[in-house]
Every structure is written in C-alpha cells, then in structure tokens.
Amino acid sequence: MRTIVLMAIAAIPMTIIGLTNSIQPRQFSVSTADTAKKDSVKFSTFKDLPLKAERSIQFNTQEGTWMSLDVSPDGNTIAFDMMGDIYTMPMTGGKAKQITKGLSFDAHPRFSPDGKKILFTSDRSGADNLWVLNLQTNDTLQITKTNVDDYPSAVWTPDGKYIIASKGRRLPKLWMYHVDGGGGIQLNDQPGNQKTIDPFVSANGKWVYFSQRNGPWNYNALLPQYQIGAYNIEKGAYSTITSRYGSAFTPTLSKDGKWMVYGTRHEDKTGLILRNLISGEERWLAYPVQRDEQESIAPLGVLPGMAFTPDSKFLLASYGGKIWKITISGVNLELGPRLYFNYPVKDTSHALSSQIRDAVPSGDGKQLAFTALNRLYVMDYPNGTPKRVTNFNSVEAMPAWNPNGKQLVFVTWNEQEGGAIYKANADGSGLTKISSESAYYSQPAWSYNNRIAYFKAPNRVFKDAEGNNYSDAETKINWISPNGGAEHLIDYANNRGNLHFTTDTSRVFLNGGAGTLLSIRWDGTDTKTLVKVSGITTFGTVADADHDFVMGKSRSSFDPVNNCMLPEGASEREPQQTPSNADMILMAPKGDQALAQVKNNIYVVTVPDAGKTASISVAAPQNSSFPSRQLTEIGGEFPVWEADGKKVHWSLGNGHWVFDLDRAKTLEDSVKAVKKLNDLKPKDTSKPKQDSALLAQQKLKEKYSPLETQVKVYYSKDQPTGIILLKNARIITMKGDEIIERGDVLIENNRIKAVGKSGSLKTPAGAKVIDCAGKTITPGFVDTHAHMWPFWG
Numbered sequence: 080m081r082t083i084v085l086m087a088i089a090a091i092p093m094t095i096i097g098l099t100n101s102i103q104p105r106q107f108s109v110s111t112a113d114t115a116k117k118d119s120v121k122f123s124t125f126k127d128l129p130l131k132a133e134r135s136i137q138f139n140t141q142e143g144t145w146m147s148l149d150v151s152p153d154g155n156t157i158a159f160d161m162m163g164d165i166y167t168m169p170m171t172g173g174k175a176k177q178i179t180k181g182l183s184f185d186a187h188p189r190f191s192p193d194g195k196k197i198l199f200t201s202d203r204s205g206a207d208n209l210w211v212l213n214l215q216t217n218d219t220l221q222i223t224k225t226n227v228d229d230y231p232s233a234v235w236t237p238d239g240k241y242i243i244a245s246k247g248r249r250l251p252k253l254w255m256y257h258v259d260g261g262g263g264i265q266l267n268d269q270p271g272n273q274k275t276i277d278p279f280v281s282a283n284g285k286w287v288y289f290s291q292r293n294g295p296w297n298y299n300a301l302l303p304q305y306q307i308g309a310y311n312i313e314k315g316a317y318s319t320i321t322s323r324y325g326s327a328f329t330p331t332l333s334k335d336g337k338w339m340v341y342g343t344r345h346e347d348k349t350g351l352i353l354r355n356l357i358s359g360e361e362r363w364l365a366y367p368v369q370r371d372e373q374e375s376i377a378p379l380g381v382l383p384g385m386a387f388t389p390d391s392k393f394l395l396a397s398y399g400g401k402i403w404k405i406t407i408s409g410v411n412l413e414l415g416p417r418l419y420f421n422y423p424v425k426d427t428s429h430a431l432s433s434q435i436r437d438a439v440p441s442g443d444g445k446q447l448a449f450t451a452l453n454r455l456y457v458m459d460y461p462n463g464t465p466k467r468v469t470n471f472n473s474v475e476a477m478p479a480w481n482p483n484g485k486q487l488v489f490v491t492w493n494e495q496e497g498g499a500i501y502k503a504n505a506d507g508s509g510l511t512k513i514s515s516e517s518a519y520y521s522q523p524a525w526s527y528n529n530r531i532a533y534f535k536a537p538n539r540v541f542k543d544a545e546g547n548n549y550s551d552a553e554t555k556i557n558w559i560s561p562n563g564g565a566e567h568l569i570d571y572a573n574n575r576g577n578l579h580f581t582t583d584t585s586r587v588f589l590n591g592g593a594g595t596l597l598s599i600r601w602d603g604t605d606t607k608t609l610v611k612v613s614g615i616t617t618f619g620t621v622a623d624a625d626h627d628f629v630m631g632k633s634r635s636s637f638d639p640v641n642n643c644m645l646p647e648g649a650s651e652r653e654p655q656q657t658p659s660n661a662d663m664i665l666m667a668p669k670g671d672q673a674l675a676q677v678k679n680n681i682y683v684v685t686v687p688d689a690g691k692t693a694s695i696s697v698a699a700p701q702n703s704s705f706p707s708r709q710l711t712e713i714g715g716e717f718p719v720w721e722a723d724g725k726k727v728h729w730s731l732g733n734g735h736w737v738f739d740l741d742r743a744k745t746l747e748d749s750v751k752a753v754k755k756l757n758d759l760k761p762k763d764t765s766k767p768k769q770d771s772a773l774l775a776q777q778k779l780k781e782k783y784s785p786l787e788t789q790v791k792v793y794y795s796k797d798q799p800t801g802i803i804l805l806k807n808a809r810i811i812t813m814k815g816d817e818i819i820e821r822g823d824v825l826i827e828n829n830r831i832k833a834v835g836k837s838g839s840l841k842t843p844a845g846a847k848v849i850d851c852a853g854k855t856i857t858p859g860f861v862d863t864h865a866h867m868w869p870f871w872g
Contacts (some may be wrong), residue, residue: 132414147385149197150387152190152193156168157169157402163182165186165188165197178197182414190235196214197212198234198235204221222256229247234279243266243287244256249295252273253265253266253275254266266310277381285313286310288332292304307328321341326373329383342371348366349370368382383397440721445460448505450475451465454471455469458790473492476491476871484505486502488500489501489502492519500559519630525561526587530558533556534556534630551628569603572631586599592626595609596666612695613677613695613698626662661675662678663718664676676715805856807821807823
C-alpha cells in the first residue's frame with residue numbers, strides 16, 4: 080500500500096507574523112506507485128461509514144491546504160488537521176504524529192483546558208458529529224449523535240465541562256453540550272435566518288464570539304457577508320461587534336483576554352485584523368493570507384481555525400501552505416477506490432452517442448423507438464441497427480406506439496415553425512402531420528381506444544423561457560384523432576404530468592404532486608388518487624425540494640438561481656428531511672402493478688383497489704406495505720412498461736435494459752425452494768458431495784439479471800480544419816510547474832502540435848496568427864462542468 084509520510088524536522092522557528100525569520104514553503108512530492116493489490120494491509124474501519132478503504136497513497140509534503148490548528152495549554156504541542164486526519168507536533172519542531180486515520184473526515188482539533196483530550200469533528204459515525212480523543216488512552220468518545228446535521232467547528236469552555244458548537248445544515252446555530260453527553264441546548268434561535276459558525280469562547284468563559292450572517296450564502300456575493308457576533312452566556316443576549324465592509328469572521332481570542340484576531344477582506348484579498356479588546360483599537364496583523372470562504376457555504380468555517388500561544392504573545396495560523404516547516408512521515412493515508420479513466424480522443428470521423436432518451440418498446444417488444452441527439456430512431460430489438468424515421472433537421476422527441484405496435488406518434492420543434500405532432504409507420508412511411516396548429520407540444524400518448532393525448536402550450540411559452548423553467552399556467556391536456564382533425568380539451572395541466580393509459584379506456588392516467596398516481600375521465604372530471612409512492616430520505620442541504628410538472632415533465636420546484644444546484648433562494652431555514660417522493664409512477668397497461676422512479680432508481684409496486692389512497696414506501700422494498708421490488712442496481716432513466724404489463728424497460732446512457740418480472744420471480748422461487756430443501760436435509764460431512772448437491776449449491780447462487788443492450792448510434796463529428804498560431808500568451812503548460820510567460824501554441828486541425836517560447840515555433844504557410852498578448856492559455860485543459868436540463872426528455 081502507499082503511505083503518507085510525515086518528515087521530522089527539528090528546531091524549526093515558527094512562522095508567525097511579527098517575527099523577523101520566515102520559512103520558505105516546499106512543494107508536494109507525490110509517488111505514483113499504486114499497490115492496491117496487497118491484500119495483507121489492514122485498513123481502519125468505522126462500522127457506520129459506508130465507504131471502505133481499498134487503496135492508500137504515499138507522498139511527502141512540507142505544505143498543507145486549509146489546516147485548522149490549536150496549541151496545547153502548556154504551549155509544547157500543536158495539533159492540526161490535514162486531508163481529513165489530525166496530527167500533533169512539538170512546538171519546537173520534530174516528528175509529527177498522526178492521531179486519527181481512516182476514511183472518516185476529521186477536522187478542527189481543539190485541546191481541552193487540561194491538555195489531556197482533543198475535541199474534533201468527524202463523520203466516522205456516517206454523519207458529522209463531535210468527538211473527543213483521550214490523548215492518554217487513545218479512546219474516542221462520541222459527544223453528539225445526530226445523522227442530519229453538520230458541525231462546522233466546536234470549542235471547549237475554559238472549565239472543560241462544556242463544548243460550544245456550531246450545528247446545522249444551511250443555517251447553523253450555537254449549541255452547548257456537556258462533555259459527558261446529552262442532547263445539549265441551543266443558545267441562539269432568533270433570528271431564524273441567522274447563520275452562526277466559527278465559535279470561540281473568551282478566556283473568562285462569559286462570552287462566545289462567532290461569525291454571523293443572514294441566510295446560508297450568496298452567489299456572486301456582494302460585501303459585507305459576515306460580521307462578528309458576541310453571545311453573553313450569563314445573560315443569554317448577543318450583539319454584533321464589527322461593521323467591516325470586507326466582512327469580519329473567524330474570531331480567535333488570546334488567553335489573557337486582551338486580544339482578538341479575525342479575518343476580513345480588503346480589495347480582492349483576505350487578511351487578519353488584531354483588535355485590542357480593552358481599548359478597542361485595531362490594526363492589520365497579516366495581509367494577505369489565504370482566500371476566505373465567503374462565497375461558499377463555508378462547511379469548515381470562513382477561515383481555518385487559529386490559536387494563540389498560552390502566553391498570548393503569538394498567533395498560530397495556517398496560510399501560504401505552512402504553519403511549520405514540517406515533513407510528514409510514517410503515516411498511512413487511506414483512500415477509496417481509484418476513480419481514474421483514461422479516455423482517448425480519437426481522430427475518427429464519427430463518434431458514438433452516449434445517451435438515448437425516451438426509449439419505448441413496440442407492443443410485442445420486438446422493436447424499440449427512441450431519440451438520440453434529438454433525432455428519432457427505430458431498431459429491431461435487441462440486435463437490430465437503429466434507423467432514422469424521418470429526414471427532418473429539427474427536434475424529434477417523445478415517441479409513443481399505437482396499441483398494435485405498427486405506428487408511432489412524436490412531437491417536433493424548430494425555432495422558425497414552432498412545434499407539431501406527427502405520426503409515422505415504424506419504417507418511416509406514412510409520415511403525416513396530425514396537428515393543425517403550430518404550438519409547443521409534449522409527451523404524446525396513444526390510448527387503447529385509439530386517441531392521442533398530449534400536453535399543449537403556445538410556442539411563446541418555450542421561446543420566451545429563461546433557463547430551464549417556465550410557466551405551466553397555459554398548458555392544456557388535449558386529445559386528437561390519429562387522423563387529425565379537431566382537438567378536444569381534457570383539462571388544464573394544473574401541475575400534473577406523465578400522461579399514460581391502460582386497457583381501461585374510460586380513464587386517463589397522470590401523476591400529481593407529492594409522488595401521486597391519479598386518474599381522470601376524458602372530460603377531466605372524477606379525479607381519483609390511486610397511490611402515493613415515496614422512497615429514501617436524503618440528507619442533502621436542499622433535501623426538502625419537491626418537484627412540479629411543467630408540460631407534463633417533472634422538474635425541481637426550486638428556481639435554480641444562475642443555474643446553481645444549491646440556489647441561494649433555497650429558503651432561509653434548515654432543510655426538512657422527508658422521504659423522497661416518486662418523480663414518475665406509471666400504471667401497468669394490464670394488472671394491478673405500477674412502476675415508480677424515485678431519485679434514480681426504478682421500482683415496481685402493487686397498487687391495491689381499497690377505495691382509498693395507499694401510501695407505499697420503497698425505501699426498503701422488502702418492508703413495503705404492499706409487494707414491491709427494486710429493479711435497478713446502478714440507477715435508470717426513462718422507465719416504461721411493455722404492452723403485456725410483464726416487462727419493464729429503462730435506459731441509462733446508451734444502454735437499455737429489460738426486466739422480465741415473471742422470469743425473475745420464477746428464478747427466485749426456485750432458489751427459495753432449493754434453500755428450503757437444503758435446510759431440511761441433515762448435514763453429513765463424511766461423504767463427498769454428489770452431483771445433485773453441487774447443482775443445488777450452484778442454484779443457490781443464481782440471481783436474475785435483466786437483459787442489457789448497448790444501443791449504438793453514430794454521428795458525424797464537427798472536426799475543425801486549418802492551422803492556427805496563438806502568439807505571445809502566458810502559457811500554463813501543465814508540464815509540472817512550468818509557465819511560459821510569453822509563448823506560442825500551434826494548432827493543426829483538432830490537435831495541439833507544439834507549445835514553446837514565442838518565436839521558437841516554425842509557422843506553417845497559410846497559418847492564421849492570433850496575437851494573445853495579455854491573455855493566459857492552458858493548452859489541453861477542458862472544463863467539463865455543465866448544467867444540463869434538456870427540454871426534450
């Protein structure tokens with residue numbers, strides 16, 4: 080296994096502002112050897128931590144990023160965190176000692192007033208909690224026992240009896256806990272939208288200082304964001320004691336009660352301010368230090384934890400990669416499975432589409448219709464070659480078969496003509512527009528009584544949409560004959576979606592809010608709620624976000640400001656941890672079963688006809704109130720029934736799966752029968768196993784797997800041609816730390832041919848030359864970050 084080594088350095092002066100001596104940082108030295116196959120290595124295990132270690136890495140370092148630290152009461156030892164583990168080191172230099180290890184993320188060490196224990200935060204219980212490590216016995220004690228909260232940081236009270244912690248998800252509050260355990264008490268509950276982190280207790284134990292702000296965070300934040308608050312423990316009152324434009328955060332107090340240091344921003348950099356608590360005077364202590372966390376949710380504080388020495392003459396803080404000139408040795412840093420994929424970039428003319436959408440089987444399951452790259456295809460399933468249905472050069476989406484599996488209906492869209500509904504035979508013949516009005520159409524479904532229902536809104540709704548959300552107020556549910564003609568209103572959408580049908584031709588089936596399956600008559604009356612399906616409870620910071628339906632498709636009810644997955648408008652309150660509602664529920668064409676998609680997994684549930692709405696949780700399908708099962712192992716999208724109601728299809732990427740419910744049950748029943756027979760037989764180990772016994776053992780290991788097929792659609796790549804020379808740029812070459820302050824980049828077709836100092840490259844004839852003076856180029860770097868909410872499935 081690879082190990083992380085802390086190098087021992089003796090008699091090193093401290094890096095402290097005000098001292099004349101300084102320490103030069105050194106670079107990381109990372110070993111690339113991976114010895115993950117050595118099974119003899121034993122890793123640290125935590126029974127409640129789901130991720131288990133499989134590898135380790137070895138490297139030497141004299142630098143660290145975002146290290147919170149503390150100094151022991153006798154001034155002889157420093158504790159600090161690095162990469163999720165905690166270390167101690169003599170104040171005078173010497174060997175660093177790792178005191179926590181494993182895949183748990185341990186942070187924010189704080190010495191107890193007697194120096195015998197270290198308080199820290201850790202997720203070793205499966206979620207953030209407070210822990211205390213006894214330095215004499217190496218025993219750890221869990222102080223808090225929650226599974227839904229974060230603990231950005233915590234500190235001791237001077238008497239060592241209590242702990243003051245910041246606790247919460249979006250809006251942490253101050254809590255006080257006794258070191259012997261218990262539920263503790265919340266110190267500040269108002270105002271409700273106030274976020275309080277980075278607590279620090281004064282030397283006399285009467286005040287708690289902290290970073291405070293209104294709301295959880297701001298995207299593209301304007302200053303100020305934070306100010307320092309002070310809570311009077313005796314009176315239960317608090318006040319704000321700073322008014323800095325650049326904000327004020329991460330207060331740190333001296334042992335003699337005279338000094339407070341806090342962070343603030345000046346122009347584009349962060350520095351440290353020293354305040355005399357007696358006179359109130361302030362001055363800069365250090366500027367600049369490292370970047371603060373004002374624009375994020377600051378999960379580890381707005382700055383790393385700092386500490387004064389016991390004599391109150393020095394402050395210890397980490398920035399610029401160092402606290403001490405230290406080397407890490409003899410430490411084993413455990414990591415999860417290596418996630419490295421070497422994807423070659425080929426110069427082929429075509430590429431394989433990585434996703435198919437809305438794949439639907441024909442009535443007999445022998446053909447599959449789907450869209451790829453917004454074009455409609457049909458293939459013989461499972462071994463056929465996908466073929467285009469039309470030659471349109473516009474969006475084709477959301478196909479659906481007629482009941483006999485001979486014809487398809489689908490919607491189209493282009494910016495000039497708007498949207499339409501078409502039908503066609505599977506081979507592309509008989510292509511006919513059946514809609515008479517240009518409009519925005521979505522999610523057509525072909526009923527068993529030969530009607531085509533769909534969602535419809537004016538083209539303007541889609542054309543005027545900003546981002547991925549738009550109003551659903553004008554959306555109608557209509558139906559039309561497959562031969563065209565007049566449209567018939569069923570009802571307005573009213574936050575309903577996933578239109579589908581069963582052999583009960585008197586009802587139209589839909590999904591409603593909060594994970595419900597509904598049915599209505601063709602005139603929109605007689606709404607019945609058939610079932611409500613929910614799943615696991617997630618503990619993300621916006622876990623209480625539900626989904627609405629827009630043009631029949633499920634979308635998050637949060638308005639993603641700036642397309643950010645953690646919008647600042649996610650309500651200024653703590654998330655309500657509730658079970659996840661189903662995004663889609665489709666009643667089987669025949670029978671009493673429905674498929675449900677909850678998050679990214681697909682389930683089949685039994686829907687009872689009980690005269691009232693059944694609520695079914697599939698968080699643990701084996702314990703559901705009615706027979707249920709999970710079909711997917713790695714997740715799935717676009718689930719749909721086959722016409723006989725016995726098979727479920729879904730896709731993921733360009734893969735397509737078919738789950739045969741009857742075959743799965745037959746296999747499982749046979750395995751249960753063999754197991755039952757084995758349990759009844761007496762155990763006889765004296766005779767060699769007969770063939771029948773071996774077959775029985777093999778039978779017990781059998782497990783049903785759905786049919787999996789990769790659907791291959793190739794498209795022509797947009798290959799650039801020509802020669803370009805980018806001149807006079809500052810170039811970050813990604814060759815170690817090499818930076819060419821004035822360099823050139825030569826590009827031929829879609830390849831970077833050469834990088835070098837300006838004037839050193841031979842310019843081919845006919846090359847286009849672009850002067851990039853004043854610009855920085857990182858050749859070969861691709862930012863793969865994107866937020867994609869496709870409208871068409």
